[in-house]
Amino acid sequence: MLPASAKAPHKQSRKQSISIGRGTRKRDEDSGTEVGEGTDEWAQSKATVRPPDQLELTDAELKEEFTRILTANNPHAPQNIIRYSFKEGTYKPIGFVNQLAVHYTQVGNLIPKDSDEGRRQHYRDELVAVSYQGSQESAKVISETENLEEDEEPKELETESGSQTDVPAAGAAEKVTEEELMTPKQPKERKLTNQFNFSERASQTFNNPLRDRECQMEPPPRTNFSATANQWEIYDAYVEELEKQEKTKEKEKAKTPVAKKSGKMAMRKLTSMESQTDDIIKVSQAAKIVERMVNQNTYDDVAQDFKYYEDAADEYRDQVGTLLPLWKFQNDKAKRLSVTALCWNPKYRDLFAVGHGSYDFMKQSRGMLLLYSMKNPSFPEYMFSSDSGIMCLDIHVDHPYLVAVGHYDGNVAIYNLKKPHSQPSFRSSAKSGKHSDPVWQVKWQKDDMDQNLNFFSVSSDGRIVSWTLVKSELVHVDVIKLKVEGSTTEVPEGLQLHTVGCGTAFDFHKEIDYMFLVGTEEGKIYKCSKSYSSQFLDTYDAHNMAVDAVSWNPYHTKVFMSCSSDWTVKIWDHTIKTPMFIYDLNSAVGDVAWAPYSSTVFAAVTTDGKAHVFDLAINKYEAICNQPVAAKKKNKITHVQFNPIHPIIIVGDDRGHIICLKLSPNLRKMPKEKKGQEVQKGPAVEIAKLDKLLNLVREVKIKT
Amino acid sequence: QAEVEETLKRIQSHKGVIGTMVVNAEGIPIRTTLDNSTTVQYAGLLHHLTMKAKSTVRDIDPQNDLTFLRIRSKKHEIMVAPDKEYLLIVIQNPCE
Numbered sequence: 001m002l003p004a005s006a007k008a009p010h011k012q013s014r015k016q017s018i019s020i021g022r023g024t025r026k027r028d029e030d031s032g033t034e035v036g037e038g039t040d041e042w043a044q045s046k047a048t049v050r051p052p053d054q055l056e057l058t059d060a061e062l063k064e065e066f067t068r069i070l071t072a073n074n075p076h077a078p079q080n081i082i083r084y085s086f087k088e089g090t091y092k093p094i095g096f097v098n099q100l101a102v103h104y105t106q107v108g109n110l111i112p113k114d115s116d117e118g119r120r121q122h123y124r125d126e127l128v129a130v131s132y133q134g135s136q137e138s139a140k141v142i143s144e145t146e147n148l149e150e151d152e153e154p155k156e157l158e159t160e161s162g163s164q165t166d167v168p169a170a171g172a173a174e175k176v177t178e179e180e181l182m183t184p185k186q187p188k189e190r191k192l193t194n195q196f197n198f199s200e201r202a203s204q205t206f207n208n209p210l211r212d213r214e215c216q217m218e219p220p221p222r223t224n225f226s227a228t229a230n231q232w233e234i235y236d237a238y239v240e241e242l243e244k245q246e247k248t249k250e251k252e253k254a255k256t257p258v259a260k261k262s263g264k265m266a267m268r269k270l271t272s273m274e275s276q277t278d279d280i281i282k283v284s285q286a287a288k289i290v291e292r293m294v295n296q297n298t299y300d301d302v303a304q305d306f307k308y309y310e311d312a313a314d315e316y317r318d319q320v321g322t323l324l325p326l327w328k329f330q331n332d333k334a335k336r337l338s339v340t341a342l343c344w345n346p347k348y349r350d351l352f353a354v355g356h357g358s359y360d361f362m363k364q365s366r367g368m369l370l371l372y373s374m375k376n377p378s379f380p381e382y383m384f385s386s387d388s389g390i391m392c393l394d395i396h397v398d399h400p401y402l403v404a405v406g407h408y409d410g411n412v413a414i415y416n417l418k419k420p421h422s423q424p425s426f427r428s429s430a431k432s433g434k435h436s437d438p439v440w441q442v443k444w445q446k447d448d449m450d451q452n453l454n455f456f457s458v459s460s461d462g463r464i465v466s467w468t469l470v471k472s473e474l475v476h477v478d479v480i481k482l483k484v485e486g487s488t489t490e491v492p493e494g495l496q497l498h499t500v501g502c503g504t505a506f507d508f509h510k511e512i513d514y515m516f517l518v519g520t521e522e523g524k525i526y527k528c529s530k531s532y533s534s535q536f537l538d539t540y541d542a543h544n545m546a547v548d549a550v551s552w553n554p555y556h557t558k559v560f561m562s563c564s565s566d567w568t569v570k571i572w573d574h575t576i577k578t579p580m581f582i583y584d585l586n587s588a589v590g591d592v593a594w595a596p597y598s599s600t601v602f603a604a605v606t607t608d609g610k611a612h613v614f615d616l617a618i619n620k621y622e623a624i625c626n627q628p629v630a631a632k633k634k635n636k637i638t639h640v641q642f643n644p645i646h647p648i649i650i651v652g653d654d655r656g657h658i659i660c661l662k663l664s665p666n667l668r669k670m671p672k673e674k675k676g677q678e679v680q681k682g683p684a685v686e687i688a689k690l691d692k693l694l695n696l697v698r699e700v701k702i703k704t
Numbered sequence: 705q706a707e708v709e710e711t712l713k714r715i716q717s718h719k720g721v722i723g724t725m726v727v728n729a730e731g732i733p734i735r736t737t738l739d740n741s742t743t744v745q746y747a748g749l750l751h752h753l754t755m756k757a758k759s760t761v762r763d764i765d766p767q768n769d770l771t772f773l774r775i776r777s778k779k780h781e782i783m784v785a786p787d788k789e790y791l792l793i794v795i796q797n798p799c800e
Contacts, residue, residue: 228759230759230762230763231766232759232766234766235762235766236766282788282789282790283726283787283790283792284707284708286785286790287711287715287792288711289771290715290724290783291711291714293774294718294783294794294796295718297720297781297796298719298720298796300798378718379714
């Protein structure tokens with residue numbers, strides 16, 4: 001215990017004062033007189049100077065003695081090191097903590113003499129030393145002294161010198177003098193070998209000279225490709241794929257290799273043909289469309305009229321209507337042929353067929369079948385020519401591409417519009433039972449039980465023939481032979497000769513399939529049935545001259561109409577022998593037709609170029625429209641047809657012109673809606689309408 | 705083939721038609737009734753327009769396709785009927 005330490009704070013002050021004093025003295029010695037004056041003052045006042053931040057303690061505290069124990073413990077060493085003991089599985093304090101404090105370390109390069117490295121070095125040195133024994137004696141002495149002086153010399157030198165002294169010093173002093181310079185260097189030149197005995201070896205091989213070798217080819221041909229990938233292009237690609245797949249399927253089904261070969265040949269021919277013809281054919285579709293567009297432009301006003309024009313004047317015209325001329329169809333090739341037949345296509349409502357021929361017995365020439373579309377008034381869509389005049393035609397309802405035609409020479413033919421050759425697909429001939437007189441009317445019937453197409457024809461030779469298309473051959477069956485009643489002449493032997501009647505027109509009942517009417521040249525109308533070939537169901541004494549047309553009412557099942565060259569149009573109820581209505585038109589009537597939209601409207605055309613439209617519901621006695629429609633006054637109108645859906649009629653004349661007319665609203669009147677009552681539409685209403693009229697007439701008749 | 709030729713002739717001789725031309729898929733005129741420079745100009749311009757119109761129609765509904773294109777201007781009407789590989793252009797003066 002050192003008492004000095006107890007009085008540390010006090011001593012501090014003293015030390016400070018002393019140091020201050022010393023410092024001043026030094027200054028005094030160093031500096032000039034000015035400071036010296038100050039030091040005198042300082043030196044005089046040896047009183048203790050308290051630093052301002054010194055602790056202020058009481059006397060008792062000042063006297064307090066603090067005990068300090070000096071130990072050999074490392075004050076920095078931790079006193080409680082805890083280690084986890086795996087043996088016991090707990091944390092345990094280590095009993096003994098290392099108190100060693102290392103203040104300074106330096107790695108030295110002294111090697112103990114007895115170690116391996118020491119011995120090795122010693123051995124090497126010996127070898128070196130042996131070679132320079134003799135010359136080194138004096139140098140040794142010098143070296144010895146040098147060694148002794150230099151404390152840093154390795155000990156081995158000492159040992160060396162020690163060992164060397166033992167060796168007989170039979171060295172020449174001369175050598176020593178000569179090699180004085182060398183020898184001191186030699187021991188110093190000893191290699192410093194490394195501890196790891198590491199040595200490096202390297203070798204370099206000969207680098208081969210490099211040489212470039214090149215080869216150049218022609219660059220592959222390049223083209224630029226650009227395409228757009230739109231939704232529709234992708235769609236197109238898919239569609240093509242589908243088609244290809246379907247084609248391959250069909251080809252597989254086609255089987256026989258012979259067929260395939262022929263197919264391939266045909267394909268090759270086709271491709272070569274196509275490439276030759278410069279593909280102008282492909283424009284055909286576009287050309288057609290453009291032609292129609294051009295026509296539409298030219299006849300724009302007509303097209304507008306057709307669609308939208310309603311004659312406003314009809315409101316002021318009491319129940320009288322007009323016909324507005326629209327388009328005119330004519331073709332140079334059919335210029336001098338009269339229109340002998342008109343028929344609308346049941347599927348394409350703007351397409352109609354016109355048959356051209358001649359009614360003149362003396363002047364018989366060729367015939368033509370033209371099909372016009374309202375979209376293109378300047379040129380027909382289809383054109384067929386034949387040797388003999390066409391007298392009648394009919395388009396099949398289910399197959400709108402089949403047109404049945406009757407010729408002046410008694411032949412019938414079927415034209416297929418899908419194959420636009422000029423020749424008919426099927427034709428009757430003298431062998432196959434053609435008529436011997438002109439065929440006046442043909443009409444398609446429903447397919448027979450074998451799904452064969454069949455149609456009927458009526459001719460002046462008195463036969464009504466049913467033609468069936470069996471395996472691309474026309475087979476005929478005589479249905480009825482018309483006989484003139486009451487003209488049986490008795491010949492001896494009891495045979496009865498019948499004069500053959502000449503049929504000029506017929507019409508099939510809309511609902512009762514087997515029943516049909518035939519008009520004859522004598523003016524009689526026979527009601528016949530397909531099943532009875534010899535007997536007529538009924539006979540009507542219709543006209544004084546040949547019956548030109550008969551037509552069943554499209555709505556009313558009992559009513560039919562007939563017209564004749566005797567200037568009259570008559571409307572009948574087939575149960576009553578006398579006509580319901582008779583109209584005298586002052587001129588031979590060429591054709592009559594019922595309107596498809598009303599049971600009481602019909603149109604008649606006369607040879608004086610007039611068209612008459614009647615509506616029985618409005619005016620029972622007179623036509624509500626009486627209008628000259630012929631292109632030129634001289635022309636006689638031969639046929640008329642109503643369009644099934646549009647309010648237009650087509651009228652054909654004997655110069656080959658067809659005129660399309662629009663019916664004014666008055667002509668198309670529908671029953672007026674009474675306020676509050678619903679308008680009933682449909683055939684029932686039409687039938688009822690007509691019935692009412694008929695009943696009126698019948699009552700009158702019964703009364704009379 | 706003759707039918708198409710006839711149809712084109714008829715169109716050309718129709719009332720008010722100024723000119724007709726047939727252009728192939730790349731916009732190169734194949735057949736024309738107008739002079740060369742006008743033809744080339746019409747062909748190039750209308751080809752682009754038709755492609756654009758066709759693309760528009762088909763983008764809206766890929767199952768649909770352009771049937772024809774009509775441009776009515778003050779002086780005349782240009783009618784374009786696109787086909788699979790060809791374009792038929794007719795310029796008409798709709799007489800009014």
